[in-house]
Amino acid sequence: LPSLARLRWEGFTVNVAAVREVDLRTPRQEREFLGGRAKAALLSCIEGEGEPPLELLLAAVACAGSGEVRGIPVQMMRDDSVSELDLQDVIQDRNIGVEGGMLLAYLVPVMGALTSIDLSDNQLCGVRIDHRGRVRGTYTAEGIIAIADALRVNGALTSIKLRGNKLGDEGWGAIFAAICGNKDSKIMSMNAFWENIGPAGVKLIAEALRTSVTGALTSVDLRGNKLGDEGWGAIFAAICGNKDSKIMSMDVSGEDIGPAGVKLIAKALRTSVTGALTSVDLGGNELGDEGWGAIFAAICGNKDSKIMSMDASSENIGPAGVKLIAEALRTSVTGALTSVNLGGNELGDKGWGAIFAAICGNKDSKIMSMDVSGEDIGPDGVKLIAEALRTSVTGGLTSAKMLAEVAKQKGISLCGIQRDQTTADFSNQNLKPPDAILLESDLSQAVVTGALTSLDLSSNQLCGLEHFGSGTYTAEGITAIANALRVNGALMSVNLRDIQLGDKGWGAIFAAICGNKDSKITSLNTYYENIGPAGVKLITEALRTSVTGGLTVTDLLGNKL
Structure with a gap:
């Protein structure tokens, strides 16, 4: 704003030309974001009675400040000449805090060149964890909500990192709501791993995902939080129930999901209308035979499902689970599922025979491969598998490839050639x-x-x-x-x-x-x-x-x- 001379706000007048001459550099030992000499110099540029509000100081810096403030290149950002901005405090020791977040919120909305910003570990909500694990400071959502408001209108950023800021339920809810509510947003992924998000935050995030209109967000990591069965159920219901959702994969491995959670997730997958979700990782939870059966039944029973692969390896699935999974595969109407991994379970000869019989007996099945290496399948199992493939009504080439795979793993001939035949x-x-x-x-x-x-x-x-x-x-x-x-x-x-x-x-x-x-x-x-x-x-x-x-x-x- 080179031609701006005065900035007026609630009885205060800012001499913009004078602000341009202020040295905004702040010593690292200075606790205030705009403290010491920098603050004194700024105050000298402002006329009015009393202490000018923080918002006015930040607005003045955003409009006319030169150089950097705590590593924030205000002049370059105003000139839109920054494409990537790394302000991670752990590396840079800058700690822009709440005020820094508010300053960025003035600058980010009008930038078209900035595509990536890292704000990790910056106390954006005013709190931190000391070396003894104690919480220090007073929580306020003012800074992160300001950033969320900026994200609500920005259409250039493709990546933003916010981990380690103790954003809390309100903060993360605001961020998800802003990105999901911005149809022009280009942000492709959100990493909220291990951010202490609880039930209140899950509710806000689920609502944002349920009503999302952004076409860019394809990946969300919410593991390591306090979502629980009900929370994960809400997240899946939100994504699967939004036909405009572009989330492509969900990793919920090792999240201690139990029967109640499986039931909710299975329901979401069974009725899913999203065309984007192609991968779900449910490994390392407490699904059990009934749970895995419900998941397979949900995916296989939804003709609109786009899930392409299911990895249920080493999940302690036994005869009861095999029976449920085989029935799901036998009656499957989905056209997307092409790969299933059931290795490392307790299927046995009969179990593997049932799985192959289910796939090969379904003319609509699109399963292209089955890895049975290391499964200790005996002669009875090979016989059952070979019979299933021999009478298969699914694609002939696919069946042949599956049988060839089994034969190679077991070192057997499929064409009747004897080992001493010349x-x-x-x-x-x-x-x-x-x-x-x-x-x-x-x-x-x-x-x-x-x-x-x-x-x-x-x-x-x-x-x-x-x-x-x-x-x-x-x-x-x-x-x-x-x-x-x-x-x-x-x-x-x-x-x-x-x-x-x-x-x-x-x-x-x-x-x-x-x-x-x-x-x-x-x-x-x-x-x-x-x-x-x-x-x-x-x-x-x-x-x-x-x-x-x-x-x-x-x-x-x-x-x-």
């Missing part, structure tokens, strides 16, 4: 992409196919196409075979003719063999395989960079080279 003829067996994925499992395990030297896969539909080209091409099956050939060190001969591999398929096969220094395959017959310029480019690059010492003959006659 040749395998699968030609003209109507094999399709899922079968190729099963073959990959066998071929990539030396313990299963270490003796196999010859493999015939000719005249199949490993790429989804019949002999005359009908069907839909997919490279997923042949890519799986290529992946196996990239690590197989036993095969000396492989026949892949008349499979309609296409340019991409043949390119993948050559790249795999040529990129495997341990490969023993000596020849590849691609005679009349309709390979075009794109395939030639891939094959020549594979041959140019080849590290294999086995491949000596390639027949590329009859193609479109």
Whole structure:
């Protein structure tokens, strides 16, 4: 405000030009925010009877102050030439206090360049904890409410850190209300971890999240506070009940949530209308079999749920919990859940069989993988899992991948290849992409196919196409075979003719063999395989960079080279 000459307020007049000349630097030992010589100089710029109010002093500094006050660069902020502001007191020993918060509240609303501000550990509410753990000072929300008012209109900040200020329930409530109530806010996350927030604060925060109109806030950390079952239930109800909420994940791990809390959270998830929440971490609580069953039932029973993964590993889930979870997965109508981790529980052979049967028996299931490594599944369990996958009505490729994963973990053959078998003829067996994925499992395990030297896969539909080209091409099956050939060190001969591999398929096969220094395959017959310029480019690059010492003959006659 270079042209401003006078500032009038409640009978006082400020000489703005004189304020510009004041040295605002305050010695560190000075307890007052504007104390000592700085305050005396400011008072000399003000005419009127009595002591000018603090608000007027701060307004004068905000309008015309030069340099810094307790590290706050007032002139640069007024000029909007600051993009990041680090005022964390633990590092800088500045302690801007309540008055500093009020000063910032004058400057922040009009700034467009400032995107990040760290106000951690600054006694913004006038209280601190001494070295003996005792509370010192008198609480006041005046400073933090002033900052909240600034956040209510600021549209530039993307990050603000406020931890360690003893904001209390009222302070944190005001901050959440300001950010959530500002549709132009760009602040993306709020960290209120271990801030001693209690029931009153939870109520304010939940209401802010329930009515939130901001499109930026995607992450909130409220762990380590005194939320309890009812508090966490209120937070989930607020987020899940707001269709405009953009909160993407909720971590409530290790929060001692019990049956009452689980019931409230499950209800919120079951009726959720938010399209943003994709991840929930409930680990390390006291959910038990019934609780985990309720959570899975809630997510799986909500067709609008966007939860993509559930980690219930090492949660002491037993037979009763498995039964509930399996039923939820069997009847699931959600289209989002693609990953479930149940490892480290007490499922046993029957339990794992029930889980796989539930997923594979649900044609609407989107579960893509199940990690059963280290689960000590025995022959009975493998048999149940294999039967579930064999009769699966969920996506064929997904089922094949799941079965291949189990087979690799257990070192078993899925294609009937004996461990001492040297040749395998699968030609003209109507094999399709899922079968190729099963073959990959066998071929990539030396313990299963270490003796196999010859493999015939000719005249199949490993790429989804019949002999005359009908069907839909997919490279997923042949890519799986290529992946196996990239690590197989036993095969000396492989026949892949008349499979309609296409340019991409043949390119993948050559790249795999040529990129495997341990490969023993000596020849590849691609005679009349309709390979075009794109395939030639891939094959020549594979041959140019080849590290294999086995491949000596390639027949590329009859193609479109």
